[in-house]
Amino acid sequence: xxxxxxxxxxxxxxxxxLGTVALAIVLPARGxxxxxxxxxxxxxxxxxxxxxxxRLKLETVWxxxxxxxxxxxxxxSTYVLFPIxxxxxxxxxxxxxxxxxxxxxxxxxxLPSTVQSSIAFTGLAxxxxxxxxxxxxxxxxxxxxxxxxxxxxxxxxxxxGFSWQAVGSIAVQILxxxxxxxxxxxxxxxxxxxxxxxxxxxDRGSILLIVYSxxxxxxxxxxxQQVPVTALLTIIxxxxxxxxVVVVCLRLAGxxxxxxxxxQTALLFCGATKSLASGLPIAVLLFPSQIVSIVVLxxxxxxxxxxxxxxSVAQRRRLQLSEAGLAATP
Numbered sequence: 213x214x215x216x217x218x219x220x221x222x223x224x225x226x227x228x229x230l231g232t233v234a235l236a237i238v239l240p241a242r243g244x245x246x247x248x249x250x251x252x253x254x255x256x257x258x259x260x261x262x263x264x265x266x267r268l269k270l271e272t273v274w275x276x277x278x279x280x281x282x283x284x285x286x287x288x289s290t291y292v293l294f295p296i297x298x299x300x301x302x303x304x305x306x307x308x309x310x311x312x313x314x315x316x317x318x319x320x321x322x323l324p325s326t327v328q329s330s331i332a333f334t335g336l337a338x339x340x341x342x343x344x345x346x347x348x349x350x351x352x353x354x355x356x357x358x359x360x361x362x363x364x365x366x367x368x369x370x371x372x373g374f375s376w377q378a379v380g381s382i383a384v385q386i387l388x389x390x391x392x393x394x395x396x397x398x399x400x401x402x403x404x405x406x407x408x409x410x411x412x413x414x415d416r417g418s419i420l421l422i423v424y425s426x427x428x429x430x431x432x433x434x435x436x437q438q439v440p441v442t443a444l445l446t447i448i449x450x451x452x453x454x455x456x457v458v459v460v461c462l463r464l465a466g467x468x469x470x471x472x473x474x475x476q477t478a479l480l481f482c483g484a485t486k487s488l489a490s491g492l493p494i495a496v497l498l499f500p501s502q503i504v505s506i507v508v509l510x511x512x513x514x515x516x517x518x519x520x521x522x523x524s525v526a527q528r529r530r531l532q533l534s535e536a537g538l539a540a541t542p
Contacts, residue, residue: 220468232420233427233512240428250501253425256418257493263411265393268349279343281469282479286325286347289462289483291358294321297457299366301450307442312503315367316510317450319495322362323511324355326485326518333522337529339477347482355490356387363498386493415489422492423512430505439506451514455521458484477529481522488515500516 241249243422254273267433298321302314309317334344404411466476488511 224402228420229423232423236424236427237431240426240431242432249421249425253418253421256414256421258385260414260418261386262389263404263414265390266397266401268394271326278504279475282343282471282475283347283350285465285469285479286483289458290325290351293458293461295362295366297321297454301454305446305450310428312506313443313447313510315506318366319363320486320510321513322359322366323486323491324351325360325482326487327352329519330481330485333481333526334478336526337477339531340474343475344478347478351482352487352490356390359494364471385497419489419492422496426492426508427497427505429501442469447510448513451510451517455484455514455517485518486511486514499505
């Protein structure tokens with residue numbers, strides 16, 4: 213059954229993510245346990261970005277920069293197109309969904325793209341994997357600086373609970389460990405690359421911890437009682453519209469720029485995705501704990517939507533290419 217679900221982007225990790233949300237709703241961390249869970253999640257994220265830095269191959273980044281059209285379109289989609297669309301949607305629907313969810317839509321729009329899933333989908337669809345690696349890496353590296361800057365610019369006056377003082381905290385928890393990992397890469401990079409289970413555990417485990425801590429804090433504060441069903445359904449529709457518009461824009465832009473099919477595939481999977489791994493720890497630092505679970509709700513739903521849609525798209529493209537190869541074989 214799990215194999216069948218995986219074809220549609222629902223794997224064990226997705227089930228664990230949904231289970232963690234359910235656990236936080238039923239049994240949230242209270243009292244003395246709450247700060248302990250929060251501290252463990254904090255240091256797990258710091259370790260995660262330290263490992264990211266230790267695994268980063270600068271030669272891969274520089275090699276991918278030669279395809280400036282592909283990288284420029286990826287970057288423009290992530291940090292120009294997405295933020296503009298998100299800002300418009302939040303402005304139009306602000307009175308209907310409230311300031312926290314409006315801030316959540318904008319926050320979703322200014323995040324970097326995914327790393328693991330975008331590269332995996334590109335490889336599955338037989339796209340330009342090297343271009344995807346470069347684009348996803350640059351997106352997340354730039355996101356450490358650009359996302360807080362855009363948050364200060366776009367969220368400071370939304371009333372969504374954004375804290376300007378928290379922007380500096382991102383450098384301590386995320387940027388500093390990332391730079392330290394890059395510095396120590398020459399000594400530990402080879403070892404870290406071989407420890408796939410360690411990096412996978414830290415990657416997925418840190419996200420699950422943050423989800424449990426954030427959603428649990430929201431339950432304890434009673435914020436979920438403030439989210440009507442109509443607002444929740446509106447967010448699902450907004451995420452679907454946002455993804456659809458970006459996908460159409462990227463298809464048109466890739467064709468207009470004269471990119472080949474492999475490059476257009478990489479552009480789609482890197483330019484139309486948003487990172488849960490980067491978004492959750494940044495949200496925890498930027499927003500008060502009482503409302504962070506509401507603010508990240510658009511991101512959580514978008515994350516599941518992009519997995520479901522792009523897993524199906526990647527599988528279909530792989531089958532089409534395989535069938536075309538068989539048809540061309542004499």
